Amino acid sequence: xxxxxxxxxxxxxxxxxxxxxxxxxxxxxxxxxxxxxxxxxxxxxxxxxxxxxxxxxxxxxxxxxxxxxxxxxxxxxxxxxxxxxxxxxxxxxxxxxxxxxxxxxxxxxxxxxxxxxxxxxxxxxxxxxxxxxxxxxxxxxxxxxxxxxxxxxxxxxxxxxxxxxxxxxxxxxxxxxxxxxxxxxxxxxxxxxxxxxxxxxxxxxxxxxxxxxxxxxxx
Amino acid sequence: xxxxxxxxxxxxxxxxxxxxxxxxxxxxxxxxxxxxxxxxxxxxxxxxxxxxxxxxxxxxxxxxxxxxxxxxxxxxxxxxxxxxxxxxxxxxxxxxxxxxxxxxxxxxxxxxxxxxxxxxxxxxxxxxxxxxxxxxxxxxxxxxxxxxxxxxxxxxxxxxxxxxxxxxxxxxxxxxxxxxxxxxxxxxxxxxxxxxxxxxxxxxxxxxxxxxxxxxxx
Numbered sequence: 001x002x003x004x005x006x007x008x009x010x011x012x013x014x015x016x017x018x019x020x021x022x023x024x025x026x027x028x029x030x031x032x033x034x035x036x037x038x039x040x041x042x043x044x045x046x047x048x049x050x051x052x053x054x055x056x057x058x059x060x061x062x063x064x065x066x067x068x069x070x071x072x073x074x075x076x077x078x079x080x081x082x083x084x085x086x087x088x089x090x091x092x093x094x095x096x097x098x099x100x101x102x103x104x105x106x107x108x109x110x111x112x113x114x115x116x117x118x119x120x121x122x123x124x125x126x127x128x129x130x131x132x133x134x135x136x137x138x139x140x141x142x143x144x145x146x147x148x149x150x151x152x153x154x155x156x157x158x159x160x161x162x163x164x165x166x167x168x169x170x171x172x173x174x175x176x177x178x179x180x181x182x183x184x185x186x187x188x189x190x191x192x193x194x195x196x197x198x199x200x201x202x203x204x205x206x207x208x209x210x211x212x213x214x215x216x217x218x219x
Numbered sequence: 220x221x222x223x224x225x226x227x228x229x230x231x232x233x234x235x236x237x238x239x240x241x242x243x244x245x246x247x248x249x250x251x252x253x254x255x256x257x258x259x260x261x262x263x264x265x266x267x268x269x270x271x272x273x274x275x276x277x278x279x280x281x282x283x284x285x286x287x288x289x290x291x292x293x294x295x296x297x298x299x300x301x302x303x304x305x306x307x308x309x310x311x312x313x314x315x316x317x318x319x320x321x322x323x324x325x326x327x328x329x330x331x332x333x334x335x336x337x338x339x340x341x342x343x344x345x346x347x348x349x350x351x352x353x354x355x356x357x358x359x360x361x362x363x364x365x366x367x368x369x370x371x372x373x374x375x376x377x378x379x380x381x382x383x384x385x386x387x388x389x390x391x392x393x394x395x396x397x398x399x400x401x402x403x404x405x406x407x408x409x410x411x412x413x414x415x416x417x418x419x420x421x422x423x424x425x426x427x428x429x430x431x432x433x434x435x436x437x
Binding site: 062063064065066084087088090092094095096097098099100101102103107111112114115116117 | 222226292299302
């Protein structure tokens with residue numbers, strides 16, 4: 001199901017670089033002169049108290065918010081100048097699960113894929129949902145699913161992300177039970193082993209083993 | 220882009236109450252006028268086209284705030300901004316789906332309402348055509364307003380204040396075409412102008428709305 005990303009293909013080595021980033025909310029400075037870099041196979045965990053600007057940072061990394069100062073570079077180019085190329089390499093899952101209450105889990109997953117430019121066949125989507133622990137609930141409307149189950153539907157998108165190298169996840173472990181946490185950790189491990197990059201916010205330590213480089217970004 | 224269109228139409232069909240609400244509003248507002256004005260056939264016939272057009276304008280504003288608000292609330296809008304499809308095309312797909320389920324319904328019931336005012340056959344035909352050309356313009360301009368007011372409290376009122384002054388030309392030429400037809404004059408000029416507005420709207424509105432969405436979500 002997963003297409004390998006290829007660590008040493010013909011493609012340019014993917015790196016996410018952030019230079020002197022600054023964010024303000026009104027007069028308050030959330031963070032300033034923030035620089036970081038993430039190479040392939042690295043997991044970046046952004047830590048900080050509530051309101052420290054974790055979500056703001058992630059939104060800036062994917063280009064949803066414009067930083068007050070500084071730039072975000074993907075493969076050496078500013079993301080604002082190569083939006084479509086960058087979006088083809090990106091999976092972003094925000095606070096909200098982006099599910100439509102009136103669509104079924106399956107339809108939601110397929111709609112999410114199409115929006116990102118991927119077509120998931122029903123068997124593909126079904127397998128991903130089953131792996132997410134939603135076997136037998138594929139055709140229930142999202143409105144009857146619990147908070148954790150909704151989260152699982154959104155995260156099932158990761159299992160089908162194909163050759164997208166950068167995952168940016170806002171609190172992916174929220175509302176997940178032990179089994180789902182283990183499932184998600186497995187997805188992250190596989191992605192990192194494939195040479196992907198993960199940037200996430202999380203209050204708990206991320207349970208991926210030490211073989212992968214984990215970098216903490218305190219805010 | 221097609222996926223967006225299909226998804227929106229499917230969502231609208233699963234929530235029929237919202238979709239039909241605007242059409243019922245349209246029917247009720249138009250039906251109130253004969254009751255308020257009284258049974259003066261000649262007066263009603265002269266006012267008919269204008270009333271149907273004003274009611275169509277108000278009814279299409281009623282459904283407009285929801286165009287992006289639901290997507291903004293559940294996070295779908297963020298995903299739209301990060302899509303590999305250019306945002307203006309997604310906006311165009313959403314507007315097309317919105318018009319198909321709300322605007323087209325207004326157009327479809329308008330001949331019945333025109334009969335209430337004693338409009339004659341040819342005039343009804345012209346009214347239908349003018350609405351068919353005009354209501355997509357209302358949806359397109361409304362989309363710019365809806366994009367600007369995403370996440371704003373009291374968006375519905377603000378949206379109407381923003382958009383209604385902008386769409387007065389559509390009202391003037393739409394109702395004007397019917398009047399000309401009823402008095403035996405040509406109505407090609409009005410139709411050409413409505414068509415020109417539609418072409419301009421189709422070209423410019425998706426870009427403007429996409430830019431407004433990026434600003435609103437920043």
